[in-house]
Amino acid sequence: MKTARIMQLLPAMGDGGVERGTLEMAEYLAAKGVENWVVSAGGPLVDALIGTGTHHIEMKVGAKSPASILANAVKLARLIDDHQIDIVHARSRAPAWAGYLACMRARCHPRFLTTFHGVYGHGNRFKRAYNGVMVKAPIIVANSAFIRDHIISVYGVEDDRIIVAPRGVDTNLFNPQLIAPATLDATRAELGGSPLVAIVGRITEWKGHRYLIEAMALAKNRDFHLAIVGSGNDTVIAALQTQIADKGLGDRVRITGSRRDIPAVMAAADLAISSSVRPEAFGRVAIEAQVMGTPVVATAHGGSLETVIDGKTGFLVPPADPQAMADAIDRALAEPVALAEIGAAARRHVLENFTVETMLEKEYAAYQRLMKRD
Numbered sequence: 001m002k003t004a005r006i007m008q009l010l011p012a013m014g015d016g017g018v019e020r021g022t023l024e025m026a027e028y029l030a031a032k033g034v035e036n037w038v039v040s041a042g043g044p045l046v047d048a049l050i051g052t053g054t055h056h057i058e059m060k061v062g063a064k065s066p067a068s069i070l071a072n073a074v075k076l077a078r079l080i081d082d083h084q085i086d087i088v089h090a091r092s093r094a095p096a097w098a099g100y101l102a103c104m105r106a107r108c109h110p111r112f113l114t115t116f117h118g119v120y121g122h123g124n125r126f127k128r129a130y131n132g133v134m135v136k137a138p139i140i141v142a143n144s145a146f147i148r149d150h151i152i153s154v155y156g157v158e159d160d161r162i163i164v165a166p167r168g169v170d171t172n173l174f175n176p177q178l179i180a181p182a183t184l185d186a187t188r189a190e191l192g193g194s195p196l197v198a199i200v201g202r203i204t205e206w207k208g209h210r211y212l213i214e215a216m217a218l219a220k221n222r223d224f225h226l227a228i229v230g231s232g233n234d235t236v237i238a239a240l241q242t243q244i245a246d247k248g249l250g251d252r253v254r255i256t257g258s259r260r261d262i263p264a265v266m267a268a269a270d271l272a273i274s275s276s277v278r279p280e281a282f283g284r285v286a287i288e289a290q291v292m293g294t295p296v297v298a299t300a301h302g303g304s305l306e307t308v309i310d311g312k313t314g315f316l317v318p319p320a321d322p323q324a325m326a327d328a329i330d331r332a333l334a335e336p337v338a339l340a341e342i343g344a345a346a347r348r349h350v351l352e353n354f355t356v357e358t359m360l361e362k363e364y365a366a367y368q369r370l371m372k373r374d
Contacts, residue, residue, distance in 0.1 A: 004086040004371050006036040007079075007110075009095035011062025013043035015258075016202075017167065017284050018091050018117045020045070021143075021359075024170070025089075026054040028360040037083060039076065039095070061095045069097045076102035080110055087367055089113045093120065096133045111370045115141040115165075115363075118281040119150055131155075138373065139366050141165050144282040144303040163366045166306065167282045168359030169350060174291045176347075179267045187261065188268040192225030192254050195333050198269035200262060201285050203232025203255075208275035208299065209240055214322035217247040220330050228255045229265055266292040270339065271332050274298040274308075277320045283307060287354045290314065290346035295339060297328045307354065313346035 006029055013019050022038060023045050029036040030053040037055040040046075046056050057079060061072050076098055080088065088103055088110050090096035096114055103112045114137045121127050134140070135155045142148040142164050151157045188196055197216075201207055209228060216226055226249075228240070237255065244253045259265060266272060272289035274280065279302025286296045286307045296314035298304035308314040315332060317324040332339050 003034055004367055005084060006034060006087050006089060006367065007083070007085045007099075008036070008038045008089045008091065009061055009076075009099045010038070010040050010091040011095060012041040013038070013045040013049060013056075015044055017282075019043065020284075021115075021117075021167065022091060023049055023052070024168075024356050025360060025363060027052040028364065030054055037079075037085070039079070061098055062092060064094045069094060070101070072098035073101035073105060077105035080106040081108050084108055085110045087111045087113055087370055089115070089367075090134075090137075091115050091117060093130060093133060096136075097130075100133050100136055111373065112137045113139055113141065113366060113370055115143065116147050116151055116281075117143055119147070119279065128154075139163060139370055141363055141366050143167050145306055146279065146302050147281050163362060163369070165359050165362035165366070166354055167284050167287070168354050168356035169284070169287045169291045170356045171291065171351065174263050174266070174288055176263075176267050176292050179264050183264055184268050187264045191227035191229075191256070191265065191268060192252065195221075195224040195270045196227060196268060197224050197271045197273060197329065197333075198227045198229060198265055198289075199273040199275065200229040200265060200288075201274075203228065203230050203237055203240070205233070205236055206276060206278045207232075208277045208320065209236070210243060211277070211320055211322045212273055212275045212325065213240060213243050213247060213249065213253070215325035215329060216249055216253070218322055218326035220326075221333050224252070224270075224329070224333055226253045227265065227269070228253065229257075229259055229262070231258045262288065263292060266294050269294050270336075271329065272296045273325075274304060275319075275325065276302070276304075278302075280304055286314070287350045290343075291350040291354075293340075293343040293347045295332060295342045295346055297325060297332065307350075309345075309349065311342075313342060313349045 039057045041060045042058050088099045090099040114134045120131045148162050266289045272294050282303035298308045299319040300316035310316040315328040
């Protein structure tokens with residue numbers, strides 16, 4: 001089998017999970033000597049992408065209007081033929097439509113692959129039709145068993161067309177041994193002190209921050225500090241700030257904005273939180289905390305059911321239930337020795353099941369399977 005030439009498509013190279021997964025795959029391919037391209041509108045991860053030896057082509061391939069999709073399909077078809085691309089790998093719906101149409105138009109007849117990174121709204125036939133491009137590929141990558149089951153139940157896709165490649169953590173970056181004790185102490189002090197509870201991720205309504213604030217007010221433990229790390233919706237952030245003030249928690253909660261030292265934040269925390277009120281497709285934050293030896297309190301749906309083992313590597317609570325979350329936080333922080341043992345088990349669990357190497361090997365297996373097709 002010849003070495004395939006790969007082109008990944010996504011809206012932009014921002015700083016989210018889809019973008020990081022793209023970068024990780026590009027680096028993996030480059031290390032194998034596979035020439036590969038990424039097409040996006042650009043973003044902060046482009047320099048790192050180019051640093052891997054990957055080609056980046058700037059194009060607003062995430063544009064959603066029918067006219068833009070058609071125009072992008074024409075441009076992509078030309079690029080596919082110019083570079084003799086073998087596989088077009090789409091990671092989002094608008095780029096997938098442009099890529100799918102480009103594959104049909106291109107003279108070199110590339111293979112088409114998609115990755116489902118989340119649950120798309122499918123409440124009416126128009127949304128389902130728009131989403132449908134993600135299941136037009138002969139092989140589909142799902143980023144969790146939860147997403148695999150969603151693809152089967154909602155879109156009627158046969159199980160043997162789906163390869164599950166759970167998201168993975170980069171253990172070269174997320175390694176507690178790389179965090180100096182002085183850095184750990186300084187990070188903990190900066191975020192409020194000990195005991196420290198942290199929630200990391202984009203601040204939006206569905207991430208459930210307001211339920212965490214309510215849980216903090218209900219918790220019997222009045223000593224712990226909460227760090228809310230991430231950027232997001234200004235309206236949601238303002239509402240959280242009002243809620244924090246109303247609950248009299250201003251001296252115990254810090255909203256830090258985005259940070260680049262997430263491994264240190266996770267290592268400094270005694271407990272991490274994933275409070276999403278809608279199911280996480282996977283939930284990379286949960287494995288990033290656990291691999292740093294920090295147990296997680298997570299809402300019991302979606303990908304968290306796969307990444308967090310209740311009572312062994314963390315704690316699962318019902319979504320949108322502040323009292324249950326408060327009780328879990330109290331229980332966890334009441335027994336520091338037991339919590340440290342859970343943290344050690346959490347790290348082992350991630351290292352055995354959710355490394356970036358494992359993820360990339362499974363995604364690459366999808367490429368290999370595609371190339372073997374007639």
